Amino acid sequence: MADIFERLLHLDRRWIFLFVLLSVVAPILVPIGLPVDMTAPTRLAFDFIESLKEGDVVLISFDYGPSSAPENDPMVEAIMRHCALKKLRFVVCVLYPLGGLGLANNVVAKITREFPDLRYGVDYVNLGFKDGASAVMRRMGDDIAGAFPTDVNGKPLSQIPIMKDVHDLRQVKLVFTAATGIIGEWWITQVHPQVGTPVIIGPTAVGAPKYYAFLNSGQIVGMLGGMKGAAEFEKLLRDRYPRMETFYKTTRAFTATKGNDAQTVLHAVILLFLLLGNIAFFRHRRASARA
Amino acid sequence: MHLPHIGVWIAAFLTISALSFLYKDNPFFRFAENLFAGVSLGYFVGITLDQTLMPNLISPMRENFGQNWDLMVPGLLGLLLYMRYVPKVAWVSRHALAIYVTYYIGVDFTRRLNGEVMPQLARLIQPLSPFDLQTLFTLIYIVGVFSVLIYFFFSKEQGPITKRISRLGIWFLMISFGAAFGFTVMGRVALLIGRLNFLLFDWMYPILGL
Numbered sequence: 001m002a003d004i005f006e007r008l009l010h011l012d013r014r015w016i017f018l019f020v021l022l023s024v025v026a027p028i029l030v031p032i033g034l035p036v037d038m039t040a041p042t043r044l045a046f047d048f049i050e051s052l053k054e055g056d057v058v059l060i061s062f063d064y065g066p067s068s069a070p071e072n073d074p075m076v077e078a079i080m081r082h083c084a085l086k087k088l089r090f091v092v093c094v095l096y097p098l099g100g101l102g103l104a105n106n107v108v109a110k111i112t113r114e115f116p117d118l119r120y121g122v123d124y125v126n127l128g129f130k131d132g133a134s135a136v137m138r139r140m141g142d143d144i145a146g147a148f149p150t151d152v153n154g155k156p157l158s159q160i161p162i163m164k165d166v167h168d169l170r171q172v173k174l175v176f177t178a179a180t181g182i183i184g185e186w187w188i189t190q191v192h193p194q195v196g197t198p199v200i201i202g203p204t205a206v207g208a209p210k211y212y213a214f215l216n217s218g219q220i221v222g223m224l225g226g227m228k229g230a231a232e233f234e235k236l237l238r239d240r241y242p243r244m245e246t247f248y249k250t251t252r253a254f255t256a257t258k259g260n261d262a263q264t265v266l267h268a269v270i271l272l273f274l275l276l277g278n279i280a281f282f283r284h285r286r287a288s289a290r291a
Numbered sequence: 292m293h294l295p296h297i298g299v300w301i302a303a304f305l306t307i308s309a310l311s312f313l314y315k316d317n318p319f320f321r322f323a324e325n326l327f328a329g330v331s332l333g334y335f336v337g338i339t340l341d342q343t344l345m346p347n348l349i350s351p352m353r354e355n356f357g358q359n360w361d362l363m364v365p366g367l368l369g370l371l372l373y374m375r376y377v378p379k380v381a382w383v384s385r386h387a388l389a390i391y392v393t394y395y396i397g398v399d400f401t402r403r404l405n406g407e408v409m410p411q412l413a414r415l416i417q418p419l420s421p422f423d424l425q426t427l428f429t430l431i432y433i434v435g436v437f438s439v440l441i442y443f444f445f446s447k448e449q450g451p452i453t454k455r456i457s458r459l460g461i462w463f464l465m466i467s468f469g470a471a472f473g474f475t476v477m478g479r480v481a482l483l484i485g486r487l488n489f490l491l492f493d494w495m496y497p498i499l500g501l
Contacts, residue, residue: 259484
């Protein structure tokens with residue numbers, strides 16, 4: 001036994017990488033369906049969207065790029081599905097320069113395939129990308145068409161039916177920002193004080209802790225923290241809408257629920273290695289002191 | 292069998308090349324790393340030219356110079372930033388930088404004040420009666436903020452009381468760093484899951500005809 005711990009201290013770290021790889025790949029290939037615990041920020045976000053009325057407009061801002069897509073994609077997809085199921089209209093915009101537009105186009109195409117009843121220009125619109133996020137938000141607070149004169153296809157906003165009811169952010173009932181950096185924070189610290197529109201943020205897990213302060217102060221009405229938050233939201237969708245239960249069980253596409261299994265297994269493996277490493281370290285120290 | 296398209300093959304190759312660093316440094320990793328840096332920079336330059344400079348500076352001046360001549364001022368300030376690469380006139384770039392920094396401070400100051408400081412303070416000012424769990428949390432926040440501020444107060448040497456308070460501040464900081472680290476691990480794992488999911492379902496499964 002002592003020998004095992006001694007060998008652990010000198011274990012080539014590549015063995016640990018291999019364990020990490022296996023503990024991620026195995027649950028992806030053979031989903032376990034581990035339970036998803038609910039947290040208050042996600043529940044608050046879901047309940048807020050549930051409280052909106054049919055036809056209300058939600059602004060969905062893609063403030064992330066490919067580097068955090070595995071975390072942000074599932075959450076923004078789940079929010080769009082929720083909008084489609086609740087018959088809320090949604091306006092998509094992109095403020096993140098590095099690849100945000102490509103991701104937005106992919107997600108919109110994916111969701112509209114899932115909900116073929118959605119009509120472009122009537123139920124949703126894609127405004128595309130605009131550089132200078134802070135200034136763009138400021139302008140959108142007073143005049144959305146001033147910031148985005150046309151949609152992603154170059155069509156003037158005045159010719160798009162959904163935008164006839166939406167002149168500025170005051171007519172938007174909710175802003176959802178899927179964010180990887182500071183842009184998401186600007187929706188909270190700049191737009192919310194400017195026009196008072198409620199904000200839900202979907203940050204990457206790295207950024208999530210700081211947004212609890214905004215949640216506590218009432219500056220945001222909910223939060224989906226990283227892939228875990230997205231998995232919770234997917235669970236709430238499944239529970240509320242039976243159609244989603246079937247969808248999430250049968251889809252071959254990547255979802256946060258699938259990722260959640262791998263997250264849990266890998267975290268257990270990390271904890272195990274932490275425990276073993278510490279035991280080995282303290283045993284070695286005690287043995288050295290005796291010697 | 293429906294083989295994945297060329298883009299998926301390239302993405303799979305680059306993903307494996309990047310991950311190969313975990314075994315040891317190798318030319319494939321170096322190639323992927325340099326390619327990523329180059330493509331990111333090129334993309335960013337392209338998008339800045341196309342989405343910022345063209346619609347906000349070049350096109351308006353080209354289309355109606357009489358009405359938009361004032362755009363020359365920010366345009367010139369932007370050019371002045373590059374003077375730092377000419378040693379003799381490098382000092383000129385500092386003026387442009389000073390204006391840029393001042394402008395940003397002006398914009399950000401109100402944002403921080405209105406969007407962060409005031410709402411967060413307002414949240415903390417709560418009646419103590421009735422004393423419930425929320426009131427207790429508010430008191431913990433107040434103690435936390437106060438003790439951390441004391442820890443970062445370097446203008447005066449700490450006495451026995453302030454030392455104890457700053458020690459408490461360290462505890463609050465450690466707890467917050469621990470939470471941030473936990474979330475960071477979760478975030479990095481999510482990225483790994485995303486890449487492995489791509490390799491398995493978008494690349495390997497189609498090759499195997501699954």
